[in-house]
Amino acid sequence: MASPEVCVVAIDIGTTATRYAYSLKHDYMSDPGKIVLNCDWPDGKNRYIHPKAPTCVLLKPDKSFHSFGLEAACQYTDLCEENEQDDWYFFQNFKTTLCNTMKLRRSHTIPDITGKKSLPARDVFAHIITYLKDDMVENVRKTIEHVDDDFFRWVLTVPDLWDVGAKTIIQEAALQSGIKEQNLIIALQSEAAVQFCDTLPEVEKQETGTEYMVLHIGAKSVDVTVQRTFGDRNQEKMFQNSDTILGGILTEDSFFAFLAEIFGTDVMRNFTTKCTWSAFDLIKDFEVKKRKITNVDSNPVKMSMPCRLFEMCENEFGTSIREHIEHTLYKGRIRTTADKLLVDLDIFKNVFTLPIKSAVGYINNLFKTDACKNVSTLLLVGGFFECILIQDAIRKNFPDKRIIIPEDSGLAVVKGAVLFGHSPPSVRYRVLRFTYGISTTRKFEPGDPIDNKVIVRDEEFCRGIFTKHVGIGQTVAIGETFETKKYRPLHKKPKSVTVRIFISSEDNPRYTTSPFSQLLGAIDVPLSSGAGENTVIEVRMKFLDTELICEACEENSTSVSANLRFPESENSDYDLKKNSEADIVLH
Template structure:
């Protein structure tokens, strides 16, 4: 099934790193991979002032809601041009929409959900994700002839799409369905977990390609050594622990944990400050009526926030558009500079002509939520994994001096290892994962998984209120049939315990199963402490309506997606069944 596709003979592995803030693509030839696993071909995107290996995750869609006008830097520029001539209102402009898929266990994710764009207009989320993935896919394919690879066909390529490890199974399925809509065949697609991809890349990096005071490197760690991967992205902080295994492989020894407090929380803190200063009404009116200047502020902030450190006392200076001060005066009948002087921010904010200055202390406070939550989570995980000797910091937000300093200051006894290209190692590591999908030999389950089943009713054991009658007689429904337990270590590709299930009615030609997850190790009933996470259907071979048409079912959890294997006991017929996590 999809997580275990053999890709050894694939001519090219192509990876799409679909990030909250930035996205990009890369590919590697099988012929080059064997000699250098870190070698990757990427695209340099033109920002206007520099070239980068990633481009902003923003998409501009034409008024028909179906045609991509531009993506990335070009989408930003084109939307700003449209806003300058007030033609933008009919277009759809989406940015940083990946976090709409970041759900907790039990939170509903629907394939029919919609997304709001910058002007609060909606399109189906699946369409927006699919159009974005298709743009990146087509952009990669378009350069192959220029790189003397014009004879490569789609079936010669295995695609890898990255997602946060903390995402639910439904979120992963959503991305798979979006990729299929984008024209990638399911059998040619692997979903890779971002911290794992980063770990794989860094396992193959030379020491000189990392930033570590002790000179250590993940690639030099001996078998049995444990290290933490702190993947700090734009949207999520995603943390797991790996142990070096034989043959350059690794085991996951602590299930991924984290949350949505990545780099964009800095932007959210800045936005809250702006609204506190100018009021929400002024902010919304400014965004609506002067969209080009609103975009300029956020572009300026994206650059300025990267310069904020823990040591500098220099203020953060940004351009203040006259359209904003004019809008503030129009709504409040007061000059913004005078209002700020009389506010609680008087000592931290100064407005001088067309500039607004924020004190260094105030600027550092924008990082507080993310830094405090991240350090707290790292401490918690360390307390349960006392043999961890190093922290590998990856992801774009790991390049922040504020976050780096906080981690170094709190965990002085640890080797803090930061790759020189921390923001790109997920993308390039996804290529390694595509070539070697079994490089992660073990994973740790985040939940207990099982199926809702029926048991013969036993008086005194089952509550009377649960008694129902089927063709099998008196039975108790909604019994939790456990297939794997929380924190259990599972080996890649190995089905877990097999359980046997039988139809309850003679007329059945199909068996429907409800799949549940729980944070309890041993749930008894599916309606007590369990969350319905998906469903699956298994066709029955008709044996004249017999009730002994037994089906054996096993789950394989050690891939990045759950695989279900079913066997008909009488015929021996075997099949793989997809769990529908989106309902």
């Protein structure tokens, strides 16, 4: 018989790194901070002891799973060395293909490292989730007997920038991996980060009325949440936003751009494509250095360089690596010894110039907004802030703010997701990535598109008017039903009307025929026998975790609803010259 105790497992599949952590219910009840991180990963040669693994996966030619993380990178490197990689699938840095796009479909595919082959995103994520799930279950079963599927509650984190469709792909990937829907929670990274920060002693001791900002910077995204304490350790959400202008990947890109200046762009491109295991090894060493280097250091930075990188550079330029460096702009400031690169400290610090400038500028602009002007405390979480140089720059540029950087800054999301699984907040919020509305018809006006014109009862009308229900950037509570809007039929004796739901990347779109608008779905609403042009049609919208529910009905009648996730593949079925009999106008 299975144990009734619940084990909450959080999986954080990041752009560049993946983590998972868990805690048992009785441990959470006695000490919420008692969270176990998986720190044991296979790397193809030995065991890799670290709380995260690279987000990369290798699939066999038949598209079945082979390996994940460093083990996948190692195996793919071996295939490249033997020139046997063509039929295999190696994926890395693919998560951002799901970000903020109206064109996302359930069949969305992502390219492998070659860019020549692709597979459905859902299948790629399902392979990763299955691997992590099976590894987790195996670890638990070493110490606890007789656990079944209901013993676990799974929390998967997703970026705030993802819309309904992207979250649905992850949800379906999790179900494909064998996780039951009732045991699955999809949590925003910002939700998890805030949950983690709210347990910090520095936050718990804040005075009532204190406004504080949780700033989470991941690999390619920024999540901002502003909250206010109002007694008894409770918080009120004041502001929430997300963006893509900076992230940890900016630091990594700056580092590889620096290496390209030394070894050459072509050499670095071939190295990162064909020597994936060595490339990840290089990133690991860089991450160690960025956590240790301070502004008071003076000694050169000693970095381990993969021998294969030196070899590729020597083959490309026909000279020794030492002689090659003497002909670069870093002559006299960079030296080699065995497999080490000795870099003058000032040169190494330049790698962080752009990331620091971007972060400081972004935070400064936040404090200029009305929503953030009263913030007195800034909590910085995410791997981006594990760099001491970046920490010092934030403190220097914002001396009037209280800066809190938790010791486990890079693990805030995965640990917060575990806490979230044990105790989800009573009210959850989302910042909408698009404007939502429906297509209506009104009297034709000067400037309206001539293609939208239709004649009804000898009058000119304009079809395809975007009538806004909820705006882009608006913060909404999950499960909240928005104000009902009222419409009426365009024609005198309609048998039914069609409510067409659209999304737009514009704040105030005018027409549903705009290239910035996309048909999300439609509802056919049957009308009573006595319905006419003055019959009232009610339309309301409600947002859930992974879907939009739109309800429509004749006033005081049973509503018809649609659960919408992905945009329709085309808008072509909405012919502006036909079928206006089911159109509606604003009441």
